[in-house]
Amino acid sequence: MTDTDATVVVHPSKQALADAAAARLVVALVDAQNTRGTAHVSLTGGSMGSEIVRSLAAEPARSAVDWGAVHVWWGDERYLPAGDADRNDTQNDDAGLAGLGLDPAHVHRVPGPDATESAEEAADSYAAALREHGTGAFDVMVLGVGPDGHVASLFPHHPAAATTGTPTVAVHESPKPPPDRVSLTRECLERSREVWFLVAGSDKADAVRRGVHGSPFAETPAAHVHGEDRTLWLVDADAASDLG
Numbered sequence: 001m002t003d004t005d006a007t008v009v010v011h012p013s014k015q016a017l018a019d020a021a022a023a024r025l026v027v028a029l030v031d032a033q034n035t036r037g038t039a040h041v042s043l044t045g046g047s048m049g050s051e052i053v054r055s056l057a058a059e060p061a062r063s064a065v066d067w068g069a070v071h072v073w074w075g076d077e078r079y080l081p082a083g084d085a086d087r088n089d090t091q092n093d094d095a096g097l098a099g100l101g102l103d104p105a106h107v108h109r110v111p112g113p114d115a116t117e118s119a120e121e122a123a124d125s126y127a128a129a130l131r132e133h134g135t136g137a138f139d140v141m142v143l144g145v146g147p148d149g150h151v152a153s154l155f156p157h158h159p160a161a162a163t164t165g166t167p168t169v170a171v172h173e174s175p176k177p178p179p180d181r182v183s184l185t186r187e188c189l190e191r192s193r194e195v196w197f198l199v200a201g202s203d204k205a206d207a208v209r210r211g212v213h214g215s216p217f218a219e220t221p222a223a224h225v226h227g228e229d230r231t232l233w234l235v236d237a238d239a240a241s242d243l244g
């Protein structure tokens with residue numbers, strides 16, 4: 001059993017999923033700005049992370065958002081130098097983030113080894129940036145899920161995944177390269193009004209089943225991250241194929 005109800009929305013294809021999630025994000029950002037003046041969204045890396053940004057950059061309704069008043073964060077980052085092609089933010093930039101009209105001062109990147117001595121220092125620096133903005137006023141937390149059930153850089157059976165009492169954690173010996181990373185902790189991921197898991201592909205079907213129907217935290221961290229108001233699993237038909 002999951003400890004909080006989640007809603008599953010199945011889309012016919014990966015492209016349909018990315019397009020629908022981008023349209024959903026536009027509405028969420030407009031609603032947040034209408035209520036609070038600003039909007040905070042946390043993006044993700046991996047296979048779907050750039051797909052939603054690519055769809056967002058092509059979404060006609062994007063002009064309804066005041067992009068200068070949107071704050072962008074990342075749920076995790078690979079500890080690599082700024083501009084490295086394997087960084088999540090670089091991949092999002094290349095997918096069209098840079099063309100949305102964001103204020104660069106509102107794009108909160110995790111520093112890499114070109115700016116810090118260690119992943120620990122990068123995690124502390126990112127935590128300080130989060131604290132400046134109230135740590136946990138995310139309107140939408142966009143997350144991918146690995147085939148192993150990892151979310152952000154919280155990997156199954158990895159000691160860093162269980163970190164509490166701090167918004168960020170340095171991750172070493174990640175089972176997925178690169179080995180050094182910085183992640184939001186579970187408690188910080190959950191300081192989000194809405195958590196959206198974006199998952200496509202049959203290789204993720206088992207992880208989606210465990211995430212939606214329940215699995216111990218140590219085995220499937222993604223099953224234990226929930227939004228304060230809503231948790232959505234936005235998946236394609238292949239990723240939904242084990243849901244029954």
Ligand SMILES: O=C1O[C@H](COP(=O)(O)O)[C@@H](O)[C@H](O)[C@H]1O
Pocket residue numbers: 044045046047048049076077078088143144145146147151152153176
């Ligand atoms: O390494 C990462 O992996 C996950 C999932 O990526 P995927 O390619 O299996 O979809 C991603 O959400 C995370 O941000 C990233 O650092």
